[in-house]
Amino acid sequence: MNQQQALILQLVKKVSKKDSSPGLDESLFESGYLDSFALPDLVAELEEQFSVKIPDSDLNPRKFDSIERIASYLEERAA
Amino acid sequence: MIGCEVDWIRSVSGIEERRFAADGETTSLMGLQAAKRCLQQAGVQATAIGYLICSCGTSERRFPGPAASIASALGCGEIPAIDLPLASAGALVGLDLARDLAPRYGRVLVVATEKMSSVVLTEPMERGVSMLFGDGAGACLVGPEHGRLQIVDSFIASDGQFADDLALPFGAPLSMNGRSVILHASRKIPRAIGSLLERNGLRAADVASFVMHQANVNLIWKVADALDVASERFFTNIARYGNTSSASLLIAAAEWMETSPPEPGEHTVLTAFGAGYQWGAMLLRAV
Structure with a gap:
């Protein structure tokens, strides 16, 4: 796990209020780490912690369904 | 009826009861009853209505929708009567249109x-x-004349990129990507309210009450939290009716006016979000 993935994991644990850790490619929705109401909180945390503005056009829940997907999306935004 | 635990439904939505129309009770009939009650409370004759707008996403026919039937049944005469098949944000969009139509047509229902x-x-x-x-x-x-509330300003927007995330296709069940709906609504509604208030020199803290489309009580609390206002300032009645789509805003507004009418000068914000996506906010001032 790299530094970026570790920070994403930290944010997922914060918004899900869970101590356990999901796998990098584990669905955050299917495994219960995220639900409809935690997702907006996670997106807000990602924007703040990674200093990135996520446009509405990118607000597709699938982009945020695993730590790997979130990391890939943030890398795309940074590119 | 649908096989879900009552406590679970309450926790994920705030819903405790819902009302269902009888088999022969159409959207036109329900709309007619609401229209009659509205005119009665306002002390206005149907013949004094210049225009009728009907929001309905569940019309029994592709066309015509209920608007013309309601206008005729009320006895409005041959006035313009249009349908807005917008679902949840329809009432708010209707009010926004009515605001612009009233100076030309007189009273708009x-x-x-x-x-x-x-x-x-x-x-x-x-x-x-x-x-x-x-x-x-x-x-x-x-x-066009002053009533109990004055429409100060309104903001309406749409974003068709996610039209399939909340839709009622022909011949298919309602399709809803709840994660997408909540994600977009929880960001777009506070932003719309913020923009509306800012251009009117107000802050959320200056608004006495908020009446929002009754989609889900957890979404309402999330919007209150985003605006940093106490949740008590958001009127809710979703517990008794569930989500009645576009009807919910006007049902909630009517009950809010009955149970906690604003003092003269107080500001209120109406807001809604729904399929399309369509959303917006309207600033009112009690007269």
Whole structure:
């Protein structure tokens, strides 16, 4: 796990209020780490912690369904 | 009826009861009842209505929608009567249109009527969607003269990129990507309210009450939190009716006016979000 993935994991644990850790490619929705109401909180945390503005056009829940997907999306935004 | 635990439904949506129309009770009939009650309370004759707008996403026919039927049944004469098949944000969009139409046509009657049971309680039924919706109708009169509330300003927007995330296709059940809906609504609604208030020199803290489309009580609390205002300032009645789509805003507004009418000078914000996506906010001032 790299530094970026570790920070994403930290944010997922914060918004899900869970101590356990999901796998990098584990669905955050299917495994219960995220639900409809935690997702907006996670997106807000990602924007703040990674200093990135996520446009509405990118607000597709699938982009945020695993730590790997979130990391890939943030890398795309940074590119 | 749909196989979900009552406590679970309450915790994920705030819904405790819902109302369902009888088999022969159409959207037109429900809208007519709401319209009659509205005119009675306002002391206005049907012949004094210059325009009728009806929001309905669950009309029994592709066309015509309920607008013209309601206008005729009320005795409005041959006035313009248009349908807005927008679903949840329809009443707010109707009020926004009425605001602009009133100086030209005089009193505009905005009706919102929805028979959600006709589309969510038929198989194949998705329990997580079916348990949210109820039937209902509401109405509001908008006139060029001052009434009990003045429309100060309004903001309406749309974003068609996610049209498939909340849709009622022909011959298919209601399709809803709840994660997408909540994600977009929880960001777009506070932003719309913020923009509306900012251009009117107000802050959320200056608004006495908020009346929002009754989609889900957890979404309402999330919007309150984003605006940093106490949740008590958001009127809610979703516990008794469920999500009645576009009707919910006018039903909630009517009950809010009955139970906690604003003092003269106080500001209120109406807000809604729904399929399209369509959303917006309206600033009112009590006269």
